[in-house]
Amino acid sequence: MIGRRKNAGRRGAIDRVPVDRILPPEGVPLTLRVAGIGVRLGAQITDVLLTVAGAVAAFILVTALGVVGPEGAFAIAMLLFFAIRVPYYVLAELIWNGQTLGKRMMKIKVVSHDGGPLTTHAIVLRNLMKEAEVFLPMTLILMLDGEAPVEALLGLAWILICLLVPLMNRYRMRLGDLMAGTHVIHLPVPILLKDLAVARLPGSANEERFTFLPHQLDHYGAFELQTLETLLRVETGANGPWDAGANGATKAAIVERIRRKIGYSNPVAPADHGAFLWAFYNAQRQHLEQRQLFGDRREDKHFAEQEADR
Amino acid sequence: MGQGGLIDRGGLADRGGLADRGGLADRGGLADQGDLMRSARFRREREAGWRRLEALVAEAETAGLQRMSFAATRDLAALYRQATTALAIAREISLDKALLDYLEALTARAYLSVYAPRERLGGLFRRFFTIGAPQAMRRSWPFVLIGLFCLALGALTGFLLYRESAAWFYVFIPAELAGGRGPEATTEALRAAIYDQDPDSSGLGAFATFLFSHNTRIAILVFGLGAFLCFPAILLTFYNGLILGAFLALHVDRGLGVDLAGWLSVHGVTELAAICIAYAGGVRLGAAILFPGDRTRVDALRHAGRDAAKLAIVAGLMLLVAAFLEGFVRQLVQERDARLAVGWGVGLAWLAWFALAGRRSR
Known part of the structure; x- marks a missing residue:
């Protein structure tokens, strides 16, 4: 309803570069939102904590058995961490289809960049590169003991550059992702809300109370319709979308606005605001869907100007 | 794909079954709502299949494809392809945001399960x-x-x-x-x-x-x-x-x-x-x-x-x-x-x- 020209322009700009689109072999593009740095860092930290816990347990076991002297202790701890870490990432992503435990917790997932299946090679490569990017330089720095500051600085710079790579591209791909052809997405959650068009008024007599003429429905487009839909879902009262609901003032303002825009002369009683909006939603949706079937797709209320521009 | 024929056959056999199952629940409703708008009817007719796909995807994600029965995996593949088609159609005919978002998410979830790596570690x-x-x-x-x-x-x-x-x-x-x-x-x-x-x-x-x-x-x-x-x-x-x-x-x-x-x-x-x-x-x-x-x-x-x-x-x-x-x-x-x-x-x-x-x- 309140969609501004500026907003519409910005939406258009995002649509031109569909970052979140993946094309599966079926040929119907799917939207899978690319996971940001923060979520991935959270998953990574969880995984590191898990593997460190495993390594510490193994280290305690080894020391309890008395196989090692104190001189090689640090090296052995590093070795155990390494021996647990490398298989963990690869096997977890193989078994859980691109998810480690940390990723499961954060509800993110690795997918193949080209929409095909996630191959074993891709999983192995992206996780081996993780070693080369962060863990091995880190281990080397720790092993250097500050005796070679130049090498330590080089290692740090290396890690920093690798951590900056995801910020440089739109898919937030690490170096390993780039080589393996993968990126990380948010798992979508399918929730089917009730269809507002099916939810009916209690008495079918109410249906005839508001009627809209075709020219009154030529003012709005899909964006406004879906904004109204969102509002009706949020503002739904206890008895259904036709109920006035809690927030009467907002509804009154919207009803007034719509009435003025479409030239609906009959006054609407405050008790009927919900019912009016619901009836308008149904009529508008039916109208727009019909126009769309005839090839007249109306993105928002500026559709007439856009057509003139073309 | 080598198994294409198999899945198709399975899907065909199953489609009838699904329609029946969904139909029983819906038929009463449909009779008195014949005047529903096209996109709402579209959703009514297919909703049962989507629900089943949702359950199958959840099963595949928790138990794993290997442990699912033959019929379940066959249905998963067939229903996934039906859902992709439904999504493509819905994008053309429907302006129901709830439906579009749901189908989008459901198809994506199903896609991720269907195209999972299926290699054994050994x-x-x-x-x-x-x-x-x-x-x-x-x-x-x-x-x-x-x-x-x-x-x-x-x-x-x-x-x-x-x-x-x-x-x-x-x-x-x-x-x-x-x-x-x-x-x-x-x-x-x-x-x-x-x-x-x-x-x-x-x-x-x-x-x-x-x-x-x-x-x-x-x-x-x-x-x-x-x-x-x-x-x-x-x-x-x-x-x-x-x-x-x-x-x-x-x-x-x-x-x-x-x-x-x-x-x-x-x-x-x-x-x-x-x-x-x-x-x-x-x-x-x-x-x-x-x-x-x-x-x-x-x-x-x-x-x-x-x-x-x-x-x-x-x-x-x-x-x-x-x-x-x-x-x-x-x-x-x-x-x-x-x-x-x-x-x-x-x-x-x-x-x-x-x-x-x-x-x-x-």
């Missing part, structure tokens, strides 16, 4: 060792040989330079690596270092320490540097050769040449080969960036990455074996000829693996 390991790794090695022979050549050239240079002036030893070899073994050390001390009876430095601690020793660092650096630009990797390999050459020259000077060869052979054959292989992997990546040929650079990198990853795994494996040899076997085997035999025997075994495994029988 088969994966076997394929890597019998086919993948040796074939990658054979494809990379020239690069491994170039690495070996750099190393040998470095060793020769180091050897000759040491012959000219012993002071070069201090230039090439960092003090902590030499461990007190230098031109000023006595021949007896050098011999003692080679035939070491000190029990403290053997066993697991030594194994771990050696693993993170100089040569492992070199291998990692060579791989990493090669991936960026070939040149630093070549330089580093050459430098590693210089160290080797100077070390060898010092011992040859004292008449301990063959003894050192035995000492080095035990693990060195494996370890130096691992460095050459790491070098080959890194340089293949670097070469893909420098000379991508007809491909784009990213494509070339991706293509070279297939072999480079395998080479890195092989090199890592060899370093592990080398550390094992260095930590345990070298202390057990104190005789010179036996050491030579063990070292080169293991080297021959590697060579046989690379050269013979994974060939197609004609």
Whole structure:
């Protein structure tokens, strides 16, 4: 309803570069939102904590058995961490289809960049590169003991550059992702809300109370319709979308606005605001869907100007 | 896809069943709502199938595809394809945001389950060792040989330079690596270092320490540097050769040449080969960036990455074996000829693996 020209322009700009689109072999593009740095860092930290816990347990076991002297202790701890870490990432992503435990917790997932299946090679490569990017330089720095500051600085710079790579591209791909052809997405959650068009008024007599003429429905487009839909879902009262609901003032303002825009002369009683909006939603949706079937797709209320521009 | 026919047949049989199941619940509702708008009817007719797909996807994600029954997996694939079609249609005919969002998310979830990697771990390991790794090695022979050549050239240079002036030893070899073994050390001390009876430095601690020793660092650096630009990797390999050459020259000077060869052979054959292989992997990546040929650079990198990853795994494996040899076997085997035999025997075994495994029988 309140969609501004500026907003519409910005939406258009995002649509031109569909970052979140993946094309599966079926040929119907799917939207899978690319996971940001923060979520991935959270998953990574969880995984590191898990593997460190495993390594510490193994280290305690080894020391309890008395196989090692104190001189090689640090090296052995590093070795155990390494021996647990490398298989963990690869096997977890193989078994859980691109998810480690940390990723499961954060509800993110690795997918193949080209929409095909996630191959074993891709999983192995992206996780081996993780070693080369962060863990091995880190281990080397720790092993250097500050005796070679130049090498330590080089290692740090290396890690920093690798951590900056995801910020440089739109898919937030690490170096390993780039080589393996993968990126990380948010798992979508399918929730089917009730269809507002099916939810009916209690008495079918109410249906005839508001009627809209075709020219009154030529003012709005899909964006406004879906904004109204969102509002009706949020503002739904206890008895259904036709109920006035809690927030009467907002509804009154919207009803007034719509009435003025479409030239609906009959006054609407405050008790009927919900019912009016619901009836308008149904009529508008039916109208727009019909126009769309005839090839007249109306993105928002500026559709007439856009057509003139073309 | 080979199973396309099967899934289709299954889907056809099932479609009738699903329609029935959904229909029973809905028919009463549909009768009095015949005047529903088209997109609402579209949703009514298919909703039962989507719900079932949702349940199947949840089952596939928690229990795994392997544990699902044949009928369930067949339905999953068929319903997934129906849902994709429904999504494509809904995008054209429906403006119901709830429906579009739901279908989008459901199809994406189903897509992720249907196109999951379906390889068994056992088969994966076997394929890597019998086919993948040796074939990658054979494809990379020239690069491994170039690495070996750099190393040998470095060793020769180091050897000759040491012959000219012993002071070069201090230039090439960092003090902590030499461990007190230098031109000023006595021949007896050098011999003692080679035939070491000190029990403290053997066993697991030594194994771990050696693993993170100089040569492992070199291998990692060579791989990493090669991936960026070939040149630093070549330089580093050459430098590693210089160290080797100077070390060898010092011992040859004292008449301990063959003894050192035995000492080095035990693990060195494996370890130096691992460095050459790491070098080959890194340089293949670097070469893909420098000379991508007809491909784009990213494509070339991706293509070279297939072999480079395998080479890195092989090199890592060899370093592990080398550390094992260095930590345990070298202390057990104190005789010179036996050491030579063990070292080169293991080297021959590697060579046989690379050269013979994974060939197609004609």
